[in-house]
Each structure stands twice: as structure tokens, then as C-alpha cells.
Amino acid sequence: MELSPWLILFSVLVQASVILADTNTQDTSGLTGIAASWNTKPSNWVGNDPCGDKWVGIICTQDRVTSIRLSSFGLSGSLSGDIQSLSELQYLDLSYNKELGGSLPSSIGSLSNLQNLILVGCSFTGEIPTEIGQLSNLIFLSLNSNRFTGRIPPSLGGLSKLYWFDLADNKLTGGLPVYDGINLGLDNLTNTKHFHFGVNQLSGTIPSQIFSSHMKLIHLLIDNNNFSGRIPSTLGLLNVLEVLRFDNNYQLSGPVPSNINNLTKLAEFHLENNQLSGPLPDLTGMNSLSFVDMSNNSFNASDDPSWLTALPSLTSLYLENLDIGGQLPQALFSLPAIQTLRLRGNRFNGTLNIGSDFSTQLQKIDLQDNQITAITVGGSQYSKKLILSGNPICNQGSTEQYCKTTGQSNPTGPSYITSKNCAGLPPTCLSSQLLSPSCTCAVPYKGTLFFRAPSFSDLTNGSYYIQLEKGMKAKFLGYSIPVDSISVENPYVDSNNNLQMNLGVFPSNKILFGERDISEIGFILSNQTYKPPPIFGPYYFIGQQYPFASEALVISKSKANKLPLIVGVAAGGAVLVAILLILVVVIGRRKKKTNRTEERSQSFASLDMKSTSTSVPQLRGARIFTFAELKKITNNFSEANDIGNGGFGKVYRGTLPTGQLVAVKRSQEGSLQGNLEFRTEIELLSRVHHKNVVSLVGFCLDQGEQMLVYEYIPNGTLKESLTGKSGVRLDWKRRLRVILGAAKGIAYLHELAEPPIVHRDIKSSNVLLDERLNAKVADFGLSKLLGEERGQVTTQVKGTMGYLDPEYYMTQQLTEKSDVYSFGVLLLEVITAKKPLERGRYIVREVHAAMDRSKDLYGLHELLDPLLGASPSSLGGLEHYVDLALRCVEEAGADRPSMGEAVSELERITRMAGGVTESASESMSYASRTPRHPYGGDSASEYSGAGLPSSRVEPK
Template structure:
């Protein structure tokens, strides 16, 4: 694995900066700004000779400003707002020929700014005095050439918007949601969104040639008409992120069709589109496509002024009535909360977290005190640690009745919002199924967020495929696929209202002592309260490589989004590969390689896991591949339901001469009923819940290595 980017800004990390970073010789971008790092900057940071961007701003770093003279590839450096020892400007200021931007305001500097600094050929920005003043009035800014130096003029904190030079289209104007296509000077519905670059290698947004490179790469790599890209509202945010509003225009007609939009959304969501290297890593926030949301020409009639006025008056009276009712309800609720505060550990949750949702509606999950969980893990000792992840650490413990449990403890700075925490508790405490991880209890005390699960001993599916923790032959993989599918089908078709998991992946499928699969981690799950609607409008959350491209493009979440993610897991079972490896996407690799005319391996001999080569010659193997590819169809309407997937895999096991441990034939005949069959006794969701809206930043990126321990 080649690691080039470490972007840990805004993570509330604390303690000293790890000296081990110097061992990552390939590192090009290091952003640790806006954390709580303390101590001195490690001296061996000067060994990162490939570093282009170094941002350590807004921490509590002390001692001397580090010597960066050996970092000859450094373009951007920001050491601002750290209590460094008072000193004059360091010599390396004026020796780094590649330097584009240097920022050390509020960093303890004193004395004159070295005039040699301004002889550097690529320098675009210098901020070395204060957060709001540049070098205006300094001698170097008084000569005749100073007009070309961006650091010699006062600029707004948010840089003025900039638009690239597009084809002159005269006075043509477009109405409604349409935009002017710069390639044809005609009106069309553009696909729009915001590209956010977290570590660009330049600081001057007025350099037209740079953004012309971005325009060209967009229309070329996305297969658009030459020039059919328009960039606008280009500026640096207060976090030094470069934000660019992007408008992409269709090559034919006035709007994109569904398949074109899916391809574009896939390119952005799975990072297969690569911008010019000078822009660095990015993420994309898509807007809802106007042509899908009832834009211009949707046939809506215009109301008369009299009708509008009448409606406004009626709405005003209705609003007053609602406000009065709401005020009464809030006062009543507060009185109830005050009266039950001592008995209910969640009575103050809504107030403390600025969340009006109140306490979670619990069935079957118990409240654990912090002391109880501390005692059963020997004060959360390392000996009890069995896993870790972005959320925090997982500890094995034994509670008073002798039950083995896994305790998922959120670390400081990595805690869920109250809404997400309640969401996971509510869902897991009311949904019981043998292929879903059971929630035993939770702790919300002394600033802690902990979830107490049943202990699942054999780790994640990812670990066992990658690290070979347990040998998984073909029949075991079929059973694992079946168990996972049954858990998902239960959520989709037997829960009332249905539940969409939204983060199905191989690290969220756990294996118990008998290799029974259990679906875990409901932190991103959504209830579909309106079953007639069939989808939920929501901002995109999920994991790159597993993300449904249609959901990413339309922001319309449905059960078929889980089906797509499960299809990717099926391909992992076949190949033991990560969804994205060295820029190659597993779905595309299978799609290209499949050869129906190749009898033995279906064209997949170079992709499938050698451990199951012998199974590849069976009819069941070929049908499993076909089913996986149906699940990852780009159009959601072409994907099967999870109950259909369950029945298909059961048939495969039956043909292998194996029992599928209970048939799903009766289970899904009457979706929505939880009586009878192998799931008798299941608790069906009957309430409602909502998870908080998220941003695109909620999309996580899977690490390329296997996880240590068990994920919950």
C-alpha cells in the first residue's frame, strides 16, 4: 500500500504528533490542523522529502518552529495559531524554491520578514503577521512589480467568486432550473454539485489556466461534449478548502438520461474521476437533478394573485394555531421531564444535546452504568480490547449474569451525534433476528457513549477473507451469504416500517462460533415510514466501494441501495478482494472479465479466490455470480429484492445437497408479518424513528488493510 495523504483535520485529536509519521516516505499531504496536538513538532518530520502540503495550524504546539529546509518539494505550509517560542523568521522561509503559500500568523514570529522570501518564483501567498493582515505597506510591496503579487493586496477572508472564461454566448438567457451550456450556447438542465478540494497545491484562485485544466479533465474523463463544463463560485473556505461549483451539461438533448447520471455519480462517488494532481484529494456534494425534481416545464399551473393572497391568509391562521399548540405541548413536556428526571436516565438527553427527540423508545435493552462497564473490562484495559475503528474501541467483558459481551466505546472526538446514537439504540433494541447482532444494553453517562452487544467470536467477514483467520470453503461462503441476506430481508420486508441499513459491507458482517453471519452496525440506518413512497429523500451516507450509484446521484434511498451493497459483498466472497484496489473497482472488474462461453471458470479464473477454484466449475457458482451481478445493476429497478436473493441462495445450497437451516418460502409470502416460520418470536418494529441528516463527509473510505478485532 502506498500512502500519500493523511487528512486528519477537525478531528479533536490530542497528545503529541506521532514520530512514526516520518517512516511514511511516500507521504505528500499531511493535514493535522484544528486538533489539540501538544508538545513540539517532531524533528524527524524533515525526513518526509516528498511532502507537498504541511498544515499543523490551530493546535497547541510549542517549542521552536521546525526546520523544514530539507523539504524541497513543499508547496503549502501552514503553522498558524500555535504557541511556538518567540523567534525571528526561520531561514528556510526563503530557501524552498517550490513554496507557493506560507502561513504562520499568531505563531510567535517577530522582527523583519526576510526580503529574500519574495524572490521565490512560485510564491502566491504570505501571511506571517496576523489572521487578518497581509504584507501591505512593506517595502517589498512598494516597488513597481508589486501589483503582480497577490500577497500585496488586501483580500476578503473568503476570496471573491471567480468564473472561468467560457464561450461568449451573447445575451441568451435561460429560465428556471436550466443553465446556459457554454459548448453550444443553448439552454439545458445541468448536473450540478460542489467539488471540495482539501489540500490544493496552489493558493491563487485567479489563475485561469489551472481551472481550465480542471474543466478539460472533467469533460474528457466523464465523456461529455468538449467545453460542456462550467465552473463558478470558486473560493477558499476558512478551512483552506478550495470549493468549486460545477455544472456539467449533456452531450445530446437538454437533459441527461438516467444511465448517464448514474455513470457521472459513480465517477465522483467512487473517486474513479481523478482531477489534475495540483488540486489534490477531493469529495463531491451533488445537487438534486432539476429535471427529476419538477423543474421548468413540469406543467405546474400558476396561481392567481387572489388565490395566492387567500392561501397566504389561510396559512397564517394555520401557523398561529400550530404555534399555540406547539407551545402548549412543549410546556407540558418540560413539566413531565422535570417530574421524571431522577427516574429516567435519558430525561435530560434532549436538552443536553440540543435534540428534541427525547429518550429512545426501548424494548429489551437495559441501561448500564459507567461503573458496571468499567468493572467488567478491568477499567477498559488493553487486555480486554478486541477491536477498534473510526468510532472507537471495542472491549470484551462479562456482565454479572455471566454473559459475554462486546462493549463499543466511543472515543473523545469520535462520538456520534445524539440522533445517530439514539437511532442505533432504538433500532437494535426493537429488532430481533438470528442474523442481526443483538443489542444487550447501552451507557450514556459521564460523557460516555457505549453500546453493549452480544459477543460474536469469529470477527468480521472481511478479516476472515483477507487474513485467513478461518478457512472458508465454497459451502461456508454460501451459508454466510444466506445468513446475511436473511438478516437484510427481515429488515426490508418484515419490519414495520421497513428499515434500510445503508452501510452494508464485509466489515459489518460478523461470524459467530458456528460461522453464522450476523449483520451489525445500525448507526446509519433509516426507517421507511411511508411504504407507498418506497424511498427516503436523504443526504448521502455510506462507504466508498459499496455505495449505490443511483442513490448517490438522486439522493433517493431505497431498499435496493442495500441490495447493491450486498452485491458487492457477494463479489468479495467470490474474490476475497477489497471493493477498490489500486483504483480498480471490483464491480467493473467482474463485469469486464465474465465470459459466458468459458466453461470452467466463467472467465473469472484470474479474479476468484484460489481457495474456491474447484467450486467454480459447478452450476451453483455460475448462478451465484449472475445473482451478484444482478444485485449491482446500475438501475435499482433491475435489481432483485433481498427476499428473492434469499430464495436463490437457498436453492443453490439445496442443489449442493446441504440444508439451508430453514426455508424462506413461507417467511416472505406475507411481507410485514412476523409470525410463524423460522423467525417466530421476532420483535417487529412498530414505532418510528429518524436519523439525523448527514453530509457527504459521512461517506467513509474503507482502509485497504484488514481490521484488527471485531467490528460492531
């Protein structure tokens, strides 16, 4: 066939445009493949010349792509195996893209020139590819804050040039791999200075051969794991170590190695919350120590350890519940840098003599529950926080302030907020903008800083944060990034013992940063280019997606001078091809949508009140019942079988011919649940199968009836247990297991159901308890499929007041994070047994107002359900639980954890409380009762105290 001259000309022009491109064709193909696996991409990723067109986030050396920097770009999807095409790539940073996940392709191991692999704060899952161990030039490996599972690959021991090694905050299991005669291990990484493995599920003993005198390790962080056994004596060989965190493993045992004081450069030392025994470690000679916490271990009783006053750099000494006795030396309070002494739960006795020359930095002395009998006049001059409750001095009806459990009152509000420099009346900013420290309105780049081992404990010292702000601004300006100012807000210590604070970076002389600005800012923080003041220690950052300014696509002058006619014709041809492709895609989608619509129409064509059962199609295993069948199994819907009622109608117990117990929910005229909700529940429950989601047995559309048939759940709702209506009583461990089960059910809907499902009505009356008190999520009448959108759906607001996500309510943008908010409210309801919203009192606001992180149980004793008991020993992990709840009810959905993250944290809290994570049936108690049934739901009258007409909100 003879080709058209125009087609030949077009082919020639296209080939000419490729020849004129500044980018290697292999790299162009690789980037195109990567972009195709993302649902979003930077604004100017168009054409076929990434280097010449200066694609955002792409840095080239001559015609080869050497760097990809796209943190906080809102990327979603996965990382394509096409990454292997970028053979000259040296830097890959895709951090802070929460919706970017899936498995990491093994082909990444072919990038032999890669030096920095940074994927912080994404959602990558599966095992870490062993092929990463082939990246012989890798210097910086940061995979923290993802969802990686499985073991640490031994092959990573081959990364001989590695400097920074961060796998923290994942779901990794197994032990620390070491050389076994065949495979390499972490003991081979003698040049690595940072081992950050905290907040995982690593277990087993710490192998002695992992440490040696040849190692250059300065940070060793294996906190918040499941390690057991002894700390190896080889730890004392790490003579350049500066930060050591073994805290919150709970099963480390045996004595601390006697050569621990060889670590003369150690500044932060954390051993708290383990089962360590033997003598209390002697820290004499460790003159660099600033922060020491060995609380809650099982050391032998000790009297007046001599090293207490021999640490000249000490700022913070935490020795709680260690059975230490004797009289506290006055010199301890005069250490020049000392800020906090937390010594509660010991046997310190005699007279407390703080003296008159105590350190001006000393902010808090907590000696609660000791044996102190008197305090000197000099000590009474101390005006900061002093707590002596539980001592003999306070057991004689004393009214002294230090005998109150709170000591001196805490300041209200956050411990620090960057001040605003406004000469006059500050301007009024738009809702999308914030007021910068220099008093201008702009949209800041926001995120959270996590400092893993700060050397101070006085969070109110503003000079620390001013140093942080000035240093960070100087770093950004040094890279020519238009930064006006830096703001820091609300520093506090989180459940993982990290100092956490909110960060805002404001643009200079404009309202919005551009994409290239964010690319640079994100990389400076993720790549650790910015170094904070030494007092803050190691850190990591989790950035938020930024609402970018639109950037004009500018063609470089060099390109503009190359054959203008050819380029113009080629561009026109490219536009034509693009139009054709768009038409193909649109037609394909319309056809697909039509097919789906037809399928849906066929599935529900006969789902109306007049249809007969024989005309209704089968839906994924859901059985179709006739009215006569359900009438028979419920004994003609007798009152004896009536087990509950709600807005939908009545619920009856029935027994199928097979002997299976079921619950039949029968609609009544005027039901609050309409045809749409009825159909929604059938469709969704017929597609999901999980042990923590209630099962739909079938449905009936016969003789004008709408009925749903569920598996029978005998122990009512979680709400009825909390209010005492069901007679089921749950202690702390059982409540944790119930709420963990509910979390797993919701996580399944979000992360494993295809397409994902948003429940939209998470609340205590929609969590059912089976015969073993396993939780089952129920009532899918308001649920919504995310479908192809996955990220968010604009929809009419529905849900239950008190649990309703305020961001969803205001924007009508529904995401999985709306369920997370409701779940956070449920977490608070579980510990308080209070309705979320009652007589104008909102449980979220009440917890925020009452909470004091410096106190036991965060000072929430009066809000907690009295049936729980309010002692720290009986409520293990409660503080971590409250931290999780408050993260879930953050105002912005982006700041909330995923349900998968919530499950992981609840599993850890359950272990801390001494429970297991499977069945909640043990130790449950029953009072004599006639239980209400779980399928009834809330009636409108239950919320009448809040002045609401109904429990569900459906604004027009």
C-alpha cells in the first residue's frame, strides 16, 4: 500500500522532533512509563523532552536524568518498573505522597548509580526488595513511615557506602540480620552512622555480633519494637555513639552491660519500659549525657546512686518506679543544665533540700509516691512545678500546693507558637491563607517535624524554637528558595517519645509557592540537608500535599530557535494525536460506563416494592427469600421473636431450616431507610467478606416487603455494652480487643475491598459483638463506593451528628478519612462511655480541654468510664490510645492516620496492656439481662438531648 505524502511528512517531522530533544530517549521512555502509573503528575510533564522542557522535579546532567524530586506533589498510584530505564539516576525522592504505594519494584535494584533513595511518608507495602542490596553506591536509604512488611533483607548488609539507614515506622518483623556464613548482615555496615529501626514489629534477641569497635554508628534507634533477651555487651564497643533508644520493647531483660559507661559521647539514653534487671547502671564518666530515662524496669533496689550528681550536661533525669532509696542530694538540683527530674514511684526519703542555689532552668520536680517527710525553707522558695503527693509530708492533711497531684498549674494553650510581627492591626486573610510571622497572608507549606531524641525536656523554652526557625530559613534562602518566614506550633512529646511539632514555611513576595519551590523545600527536609540545632537531635519530616500555583509552560530559547516550522508542525501533529487518543479514551469510558450502568440496572431492575422474588437476580451469594419463608422462620413475625427496632423497622430472630440463626430486619411504612439505602446495603454486603464485618445472608422483595437477613449476632452493640443495656461488661483489655476488631473491619473496607468502601456511619451502635465478643461492623445503608475516583467523592452529607467529620460536612468531599474521624470519636466513647454529643457537650472538645500530658492518664480521670478503674496500672497504654484518638479527629483529613495505621497502633497498645489481639471472649462478664438486639440502630429520640430532630443528618 502506498503511503500518503502527508503521512510520510508527519512521520519525518515527529522523528525530527525526537532528534532535536535534549533528553536521552531511554530516559524519556522511562519517565513516560512512570507517569502513566500515577493518577496525578506535575503540571508541565508533557511532550517528550524532560530535560529540555525542564520538567518540574527533574534534574539532568547533559541529556541524562540524574535526579527526581517530587515530595508533597499529591502523587497517587504506584512506582512503575520503568524506573529501571533511568540508568544514570542518582537521587530519587518521592516523599510525602500519601497515596503513592503498592509494592516497590525489584527493578529498582538495577539503578547502579543511585545514591539517595528517599520514600518517606508514602504508602508502599509488601517486602523491601532484596535487590536494593545491589545498589553499591547507595549512601542514603530512607524508607520510613510506609507500610513495609516482612524481614529486613540481609542483602542490605552489602551497602558498604551507606551513611543513613532509616526503616522506622513500618510493619517489619523478624530479627536484625547478621552474617551467617552465607548471607551478609547489618554487622557489615561499619561505615553507616544511622540505624533508625524504631516503631516496627521487630523481634528476637539483639545479636552480639551486630556491634563492633569498627562501627561509626552515632544513632542506634530500635525503640518501640518487640525485642527480647539481653542487651549484648558488645554495645559498649560503639565508642562514638551519641543517641541510644531501646525504650518500649517491653521484653528486653537481664542486666545492662557493665561496660555501658564506655559510651562517653552518648547524649541521649533511653531504656524505659522494658524488663531489665540486675543493678541500676552506673553512669559515672558519661559526661556528655543530657537525657536519661530508665523508668519502669526491674532493677535491683538501690540506695542513693552516686552518679546522680556526676553528670554535668544533664537536662532531664527520668527514673520512675525503680525502687531507688536514700536522701536526694542537694547538688542534684544545682546541676547547671537540669530542667526536669521525674523520680516518682521510688523510696527517696528524709528531708527534701532543694536549696536556694537550684538551677534557674529547673522547671519540674516530680517526686510523687516516695517517702519524703519534710522540706527545707530553701526548697519552699522553689516556685516552679513541684509534686510531692503520695509522700508522708502530704499524708497529714497538708494543703500545700505541692501536695496536689498537679503541683503548680500548667500554662494553658500550646507550649510554643511562633509570634506574629504585626506593627498595627493584622490583615484579614482568606480562608485558604494563614497569617505569616511577618504579618502577611499566604498559603504555607505545612507538615510535621518529629525529633527522635531531643536533649531537652523544657518545651516552653522559646529560644530553642527561634534557633530552629532562623536556621531553617537561612538554609532555604541559601538555596535561593523564596521563603519569607518559618512558623513552629504546639511542640509536644507523642506516644512514641518523639518531640512532635507543626511546621509552616511561608512564601516571600507571593501568596503561593510554585511547584519547583516545593520540590526543593521537600528535598532539603527529606534528604536531611537541613541540620537542626544539636539539641534537637535526629529528626524526620512528614509534609502535606501543597495546593500549587499554576505555572506557565515556558519553552527554552534554545528550543525556540530550532527549526520553528518543523517544531510547529510536529506540535500540531502531536495535538492531533492527543485529540484522537482523548476521543478513544472518552468513547471507551462511555462504553464502559454504559456497560456498568446496564449491569447495575439489570441487578436492581426488579428491586422495587412490587417485584416478585423470582425476578430478582442473585447477588454474589446473597440468598433471595420469599415472604412466606421469612414469615415461617420468625413464627409469623411474633412478638416473642422481636429482638429490636430502629429507624428502619423491627428486627426478628429466625431459624433457617439448616438450624442457622439469623436476624431479619423488616422495613415498615415511613421507614427512615429508603429504597436507595436498602439497595446499597445489599450491594455492598454481598461483595465484602471479613470476620469483622457483619455477613448478609440474603434479602426479600416480595409482596411489597423490604427485608434484610443477616447472620445472628447475640451480644448486642458496643453502645449497649458501654451503657449497660446489654448486660455485657468489658474491661480495658476487652475494650481494646473489641475496638481493634472494629478497626480491622473498617481497614478492610478502605484498603482491601475493591473498589474501596467508605462506611459513612461509624458509631458504637453499628459495632456488633458476637458470642465471643468479636467486633463486627454493621449497617451499610449510607456507605459509598469510592469507585475509580478512590481519592474523594463529592456527595450529599450523611452520617450521625457527633461522629460526623467536620471537613466532610463543610466541603461535601468524602474520603476514607471521614470514617477515620468517626472512628476517633468512637475511640473516645469507648473510654468515657459518654455519648459523643449530648446537651451541647462534645466529647472531642471535652477531652482536648481536660487533657494534660504531664499527668497520669493525661489527667482524664474524671472523664473516664468509672467501670474501667482509673489507675495507670490497670489502664496500660491509655495515653497512647488517647494520642491515637486525637490524631484520628484532627481537623484536616490529611493529618489523620489511615485505618491501617490505626490498626497497627491499636495492636501495639493492646500488647502494652498485656492483652492479645485475636479474641475478646476471655474474662467477659454477663449480668442477667434481656438483651436488645444490635440491628435496631439508634432511634431519633436518642439524640433529643442535643436538640436534634434525628440521629442522621441529611442536609439538602
